Amino acid sequence: MPNRHPIAATSLTDVVEAVASGRSSPAREIEAAEERIAAADGTIGAFLRTAPRESLVAASAHRGPLAGVAIGVKDIYDTRDMETEHGSPIYRNHRPVTDAALVSMARVAGAAIIGKTTTTEFASLDPTPTRNPRNLEHTPGGSSSGSAAAVAAGMVPLAFGSQTGGSVIRPASFCGVAGFKPSFRLLPTVGMKTFSYTLDTAGLVAATAMDLALAAQLITGRELASARLPEAAGLTIGLYRSTVDIEVEPAMIEAVAEAARLLERAGARLVEIDEPAALASARDWHGAIQGFEAVMALSDEFHHHRSELGPMVRAVLEQAAKLEPSTYDEARRAARIARKAASSLFESADVLLAPSALGAAPVTLASTGDAQMNKLWTLTGNPVVSVPGLATAEGLPLGVSVIARFGRDERALAVAGLLQDLLVRQ
Amino acid sequence: MPNRHPIAATSLTDVVEAVASGRSSPAREIEAAEERIAAADGTIGAFLRTAPRESLVAASAHRGPLAGVAIGVKDIYDTRDMETEHGSPIYRNHRPVTDAALVSMARVAGAAIIGKTTTTEFASLDPTPTRNPRNLEHTPGGSSSGSAAAVAAGMVPLAFGSQTGGSVIRPASFCGVAGFKPSFRLLPTVGMKTFSYTLDTAGLVAATAMDLALAAQLITGRELASARLPEAAGLTIGLYRSTVDIEVEPAMIEAVAEAARLLERAGARLVEIDEPAALASARDWHGAIQGFEAVMALSDEFHHHRSELGPMVRAVLEQAAKLEPSTYDEARRAARIARKAASSLFESADVLLAPSALGAAPVTLASTGDAQMNKLWTLTGNPVVSVPGLATAEGLPLGVSVIARFGRDERALAVAGLLQDLLVRQ
Numbered sequence: 001m002p003n004r005h006p007i008a009a010t011s012l013t014d015v016v017e018a019v020a021s022g023r024s025s026p027a028r029e030i031e032a033a034e035e036r037i038a039a040a041d042g043t044i045g046a047f048l049r050t051a052p053r054e055s056l057v058a059a060s061a062h063r064g065p066l067a068g069v070a071i072g073v074k075d076i077y078d079t080r081d082m083e084t085e086h087g088s089p090i091y092r093n094h095r096p097v098t099d100a101a102l103v104s105m106a107r108v109a110g111a112a113i114i115g116k117t118t119t120t121e122f123a124s125l126d127p128t129p130t131r132n133p134r135n136l137e138h139t140p141g142g143s144s145s146g147s148a149a150a151v152a153a154g155m156v157p158l159a160f161g162s163q164t165g166g167s168v169i170r171p172a173s174f175c176g177v178a179g180f181k182p183s184f185r186l187l188p189t190v191g192m193k194t195f196s197y198t199l200d201t202a203g204l205v206a207a208t209a210m211d212l213a214l215a216a217q218l219i220t221g222r223e224l225a226s227a228r229l230p231e232a233a234g235l236t237i238g239l240y241r242s243t244v245d246i247e248v249e250p251a252m253i254e255a256v257a258e259a260a261r262l263l264e265r266a267g268a269r270l271v272e273i274d275e276p277a278a279l280a281s282a283r284d285w286h287g288a289i290q291g292f293e294a295v296m297a298l299s300d301e302f303h304h305h306r307s308e309l310g311p312m313v314r315a316v317l318e319q320a321a322k323l324e325p326s327t328y329d330e331a332r333r334a335a336r337i338a339r340k341a342a343s344s345l346f347e348s349a350d351v352l353l354a355p356s357a358l359g360a361a362p363v364t365l366a367s368t369g370d371a372q373m374n375k376l377w378t379l380t381g382n383p384v385v386s387v388p389g390l391a392t393a394e395g396l397p398l399g400v401s402v403i404a405r406f407g408r409d410e411r412a413l414a415v416a417g418l419l420q421d422l423l424v425r426q
Numbered sequence: 427m428p429n430r431h432p433i434a435a436t437s438l439t440d441v442v443e444a445v446a447s448g449r450s451s452p453a454r455e456i457e458a459a460e461e462r463i464a465a466a467d468g469t470i471g472a473f474l475r476t477a478p479r480e481s482l483v484a485a486s487a488h489r490g491p492l493a494g495v496a497i498g499v500k501d502i503y504d505t506r507d508m509e510t511e512h513g514s515p516i517y518r519n520h521r522p523v524t525d526a527a528l529v530s531m532a533r534v535a536g537a538a539i540i541g542k543t544t545t546t547e548f549a550s551l552d553p554t555p556t557r558n559p560r561n562l563e564h565t566p567g568g569s570s571s572g573s574a575a576a577v578a579a580g581m582v583p584l585a586f587g588s589q590t591g592g593s594v595i596r597p598a599s600f601c602g603v604a605g606f607k608p609s610f611r612l613l614p615t616v617g618m619k620t621f622s623y624t625l626d627t628a629g630l631v632a633a634t635a636m637d638l639a640l641a642a643q644l645i646t647g648r649e650l651a652s653a654r655l656p657e658a659a660g661l662t663i664g665l666y667r668s669t670v671d672i673e674v675e676p677a678m679i680e681a682v683a684e685a686a687r688l689l690e691r692a693g694a695r696l697v698e699i700d701e702p703a704a705l706a707s708a709r710d711w712h713g714a715i716q717g718f719e720a721v722m723a724l725s726d727e728f729h730h731h732r733s734e735l736g737p738m739v740r741a742v743l744e745q746a747a748k749l750e751p752s753t754y755d756e757a758r759r760a761a762r763i764a765r766k767a768a769s770s771l772f773e774s775a776d777v778l779l780a781p782s783a784l785g786a787a788p789v790t791l792a793s794t795g796d797a798q799m800n801k802l803w804t805l806t807g808n809p810v811v812s813v814p815g816l817a818t819a820e821g822l823p824l825g826v827s828v829i830a831r832f833g834r835d836e837r838a839l840a841v842a843g844l845l846q847d848l849l850v851r852q
Contacts, residue, residue: 080726080730091523097520098516098726098727098730099725099726101722101723101726103726105722105725107729108725108729185623185624188719188722188723189623190620190623190722190723191726197616198611220751293614296527296614296616297527297614299525299530299531299534300506300524300525300529300530303530303534305524325646325647329833407755
């Protein structure tokens with residue numbers, strides 16, 4: 001019987017309901033978030049800076065549907081009232097003119113952008129000093145390190161991250177919070193620092209899968225949060241067997257099996273789905289697409305500021321600079337074929353279950369872990385929700401990914417909500 | 427017999443060859459461009475600002491393949507040594523930290539970024555004060571107004587533009603210069619102000635189609651410029667008959683027919699191709715994709731700076747803000763179907779010929795003209811080259827578009843080069 005661990009303490013759904021009902025106010029919720037950050041962040045190091053007073057005063061006066069929701073924003077998203085440094089000394093003290101699209105949309109919906117969270121340099125691999133709130137000696141994962149840690153520590157009910165390989169789902173899994181990597185371009189990436197324009201995906205981190213659905217709905221105006229959870233009976237859940245499962249740790253295999261058992265006991269049908277060859281080979285092309293585009297996207301940083309780059313991102317770029325256009329073109333073709341193959345998977349299942357990471361957060365602050373379990377779905381653009389609630393025998397969180405067909409984000413969120421509910425209740 | 431007009435005076439191929447052979451030097455070419463700008467731009471108004479001396483001194487010392495090539499850059503591309511204002515008072519005096527990807531790539535290849543050219547606000551519709559060098563009372567077109575005018579007046583051999591509807595091909599046609607809208611994402615748009623991320627395409631303007639091919643090859647490292655022009659014999663040229671051809675002016679219809687006659691006389695086979703229904707209807711969805719994405723991309727400008735926006739872009743955004751997500755999703759589906767239909771066209775033709783604009787540049791500086799002839803190919807992502815050399819009876823330029831299959835940019839450029847050669851020789 002796998003262990004459980006508690007979900008994060010601050011729920012977005014609770015905040016939204018408390019403000020809407022008048023039991024609380026935006027000002028009180030924002031102040032409470034400030035107090036939690038002041039109390040906890042000295043140990044965790046999730047935040048780089050918090051918002052100026054006048055921004056929070058303005059947010060406190062807002063009456064939109066997200067009023068009172070304090071959001072931590074990964075420091076690769078432009079903010080007009082706070083420095084945006086992309087985790088890099090090249091951008092030290094850089095202040096954008098305008099907010100990134102997603103930041104602005106959240107403000108329009110009433111949210112308070114309460115501060116900027118740590119990111120690996122350009123959302124690549126060089127770790128930040130942030131610690132994993134579930135166990136301070138373990139990495140929180142990356143590249144959205146600060147966003148996952150800020151939610152896990154209960155400081156904020158919502159944070160923005162981004163994923164090019166596994167940078168939302170992996171830290172969410174490591175920190176025991178819910179992570180949402182939507183369908184490619186469901187959330188705009190405008191004003192977010194580009195690493196790979198074919199892969200970069202804006203994502204969300206919150207305490208539970210239901211919180212993610214509500215946040216995504218209120219920011220986009222799309223119907224993404226179902227009024228009630230779906231019935232398990234009638235659902236077909238695919239247990240996705242990838243060619244790299246051999247690398248997954250036993251505790252994570254057991255966690256996914258436990259999630260499947262809970263859904264089956266509730267009435268869902270389980271089917272095993274073996275990874276098609278087109279998807280197995282596409283996983284190996286991810287690096288070529290990411291690298292070739294990063295060398296262009298970061299051309300000025302690479303050619304004009306090379307000595308200022310961190311060692312890991314610099315090595316990634318130096319390696320990628322050797323790629324030929326023909327290799328990139330072949331990788332793009334493989335990705336197109338993989339997207340079709342990924343859609344076909346959903347002819348035999350409503351959603352897929354898979355590990356959110358190879359295992360629990362490694363005991364290190366010198367690496368942010370491995371994106372092996374995530375990069376295929378980033379490449380294909382399918383929506384993925386990582387559901388928290390399971391843990392190793394030592395109590396380290398293990399996330400389970402719910403994957404849906406491209407464009408069926410509401411389904412991924414709904415089944416993730418169902419699984420979340422089963423995990424919390426049992 | 428349609429009239430001809432001369433190609434622009436400054437050829438990139440000439441500059442590259444003169445520097446490579448030692449007949450000229452980067453310093454001499456850059457100085458010559460500075461002198462041409464000083465002499466001509468008071469009348470034309472293509473440039474907003476020119477580069478600081480130290481940037482040009484550094485470029486003069488470069489020995490890359492584009493050394494000595496002075497480039498005018500549309501002011502929606504970030505430049506670290508010059509203000510980047512996106513044609514908007516919201517960004518007055520804004521100085522980016524780093525160069526846009528394409529700008530950096532051009533510098534790495536040795537080019538001199540000599541100045542920033544005018545753009546309509548956020549590359550939308552509000553005209554700039556730039557005049558058409560072929561006739562000062564006529565619009566140069568937009569949104570890449572300054573880039574097309576700078577090349578047409580012979581000030582620079584190359585300029586960067588961008589196209590979301592028809593913003594490269596239309597001004598190229600109006601100003602009598604060659605324009606290249608590559609396959610979607612052949613050239614990176616990172617560091618270019620976003621209006622619509624599904625449509626925004628980085629493009630080039632030069633004196634001739636051959637100049638465009640050489641520039642694209644030297645910037646990207648891709649084989650895009652054939653060592654010699656293709657044989658007309660063996661080529662099948664599709665005369666594309668769209669459902670909106672009824673709006674095209676007689677002089678433009680005659681120009682396309684003349685281009686077809688020249689190619690046929692040289693040995694090419696002509697076929698007529700009627701627009702498939704999937705492409706006719708996709709053209710009407712262009713506006714929904716562009717508008718819905720622009721409202722997100724410019725969320726901060728729209729919500730926080732609305733009174734500072736120009737009347738035309740403001741009206742576009744206000745109208746688009748009413749669009750439902752479901753309308754956008756339907757438009758995206760129509761675009762996907764159109765991309766497949768566009769590929770099928772090239773089963774019966776190597777390239778297509780079509781008008782680059784509805785006619786010659788209108789006699790006005792209050793509008794930049796109509797994107798009706800261009801927006802379908804922006805939506806499908808096909809490469810388009812506008813070839814200059816033909817004119818109305820009054821001598822106003824008329825561009826002819828050569829369109830190829832997605833990803834076959836080298837073919838569009840090669841056939842455009844052949845047509846260019848036929849137009850110059852005869």
